[in-house]
Amino acid sequence: MPVQAGRASEEIALQVEAAIVNGRLAPGGRLPSEREMQSQFGTGRGVIREAIKILQQKGLLEVRKGAKGGAYVRQLDVGNVSESLALFLKQHPMEPEKVIEFRESLDRTITQLAIAHAEQAEKDELLKEALRLEAMLLEDEPDLIDASELDRQLNIKLARMARNPLFEWVMHALQMGFSSHDYALYEDRTYRIKAGANWSNTARAIANGEIMRALAYNGHHYVLLRQCIDEKAAPASAPNTGFLQEDNH
Amino acid sequence: MPVQAGRASEEIALQVEAAIVNGRLAPGGRLPSEREMQSQFGTGRGVIREAIKILQQKGLLEVRKGAKGGAYVRQLDVGNVSESLALFLKQHPMEPEKVIEFRESLDRTITQLAIAHAEQAEKDELLKEALRLEAMLLEDEPDLIDASELDRQLNIKLARMARNPLFEWVMHALQMGFSSHDYALYEDRTYRIKAGANWSNTARAIANGEIMRALAYNGHHYVLLRQCIDEKAAPASAPNTGFLQEDNH
DNA sequence: CTCACGCTTTGGTCGTACCATTCTAGGCGA
DNA sequence: TCGCCTAGAATGGTACGACCAAAGCGTGAG
Known part of the structure; x- marks a missing residue:
């Protein structure tokens, strides 16, 4: 799971994107919290946030804050x-x-x-x-x-x-x-x-x-x-x- | 210049995007360094980085590291x-x-x-x-x-x-x-x-x-x-x- | 039973420190 | 004098820690 390539955030973004496209993460599903992913990927929280920002910009994720918040997988639209x-x-x-x-x-x-x-x-x-x-x-x-x-x-x-x-x-x-x-x-x-x-x-x-x-x-x-x-x-x-x-x- | 809206990074990204689309920032031009923008916008460096990540994902920016590095405005391509x-x-x-x-x-x-x-x-x-x-x-x-x-x-x-x-x-x-x-x-x-x-x-x-x-x-x-x-x-x-x-x- | 308060979770932001990479300039040697 | 090479500066990349703000949830008071 942990990564060490040049741009860690992009690597993580790619992994998550692959998981979404492959259906391992269905639309409506929720990613772990940033702090959880931070430890899962063995990286700092900033990296996780940047990866999420990338996927958010692509339209793949929707981020909500507060309890029960987090990054939810979204269905792409035109x-x-x-x-x-x-x-x-x-x-x-x-x-x-x-x-x-x-x-x-x-x-x-x-x-x-x-x-x-x-x-x-x-x-x-x-x-x-x-x-x-x-x-x-x-x-x-x-x-x-x-x-x-x-x-x-x-x-x-x-x-x-x-x-x-x-x-x-x-x-x-x-x-x-x-x-x-x-x-x-x-x-x-x-x-x-x-x-x-x-x-x-x-x-x-x-x-x-x-x-x-x-x-x-x-x-x-x-x-x-x-x-x-x-x-x-x-x-x-x-x-x-x-x-x-x-x-x- | 400073912002205080909900999602500061997106606000900054919008401002920079507007500057690019309006031609105030021409392709090939270079944005200030992250630390400079940090003080210009009166925000933390993480916010700046996330804003840059957004525009990078949109294809508007290209980021190089090292001296003379930074975020360069890119010409969008197909x-x-x-x-x-x-x-x-x-x-x-x-x-x-x-x-x-x-x-x-x-x-x-x-x-x-x-x-x-x-x-x-x-x-x-x-x-x-x-x-x-x-x-x-x-x-x-x-x-x-x-x-x-x-x-x-x-x-x-x-x-x-x-x-x-x-x-x-x-x-x-x-x-x-x-x-x-x-x-x-x-x-x-x-x-x-x-x-x-x-x-x-x-x-x-x-x-x-x-x-x-x-x-x-x-x-x-x-x-x-x-x-x-x-x-x-x-x-x-x-x-x-x-x-x-x-x-x- | 209802409502409000506070606690917990979780994203959003800030700041600092350190590392890695790249360019540059100045010094050293041929 | 020319050329290489190294030290330093600039800058992005990452980590860690702290605190704030919002949103949900449960509990206790009325």
């Missing part, structure tokens, strides 16, 4: 992966066109899969939410924060309807990485009205199982998006700022 | 995202069909973009490598490790030719997450020969700018993949195992 990708995207700003290109490709497949795999109830639900978004965007002074949040949820919902976790994951990550960007676009009144109408048209086509029509509306969404961006880019010539501008604490 | 995804996939095993579905969709777009955007030299290079892979897979006792590595590189190369980093990154992440699977498939002699031939056909079509032909071969790849997986899933009992074994050349 949030961790999305967060990782989002962080990466923040460090690698890229032209909006590239993001659009990617999302457009993704969206086409998702739409088709959703039509094929999702329950009718889900499709109706999607339509209902889309109509709600459209109504929201038609108001004189819409709450843009709420609207873009709903937009995000619609995208996630649609991705989930594709019944393939990978699409859901990537869409989730993209939403996290570029949320601020989407928000800015809705400030253009013309765009938001057209986009809202287009969302409900898309959702209606999906609900009716009209694949080609859904894809057409889907494509139209990206036409609108590109038009809007081209207009915004025309006056000022700052191509790739915008993602890093948010400076909150 | 490796971190891939690692995160791989871990997630380990805890959430999903049907190969879902992965294939996703990759197939991605591959179609990548192929089209690559034909449209890549230089002719790159396309020729791709073809050359594909031919090398095909020759490799035709050997009696091919080195499957090398072959699957080359396969991975081909996929990455093609993704890079699409001139959109997002495709490259996602493809990279997928390759890392499923490397073991790919390797196993090449053990099937029939599959690896057909797949090798198909790779060079695809690359040739791309080099010639024949979009539809390239997409056809691309689709064929996934037909082969699904056949191979289906056979492995349903061993010996299938009535047609016999004639699928014979080679086609």
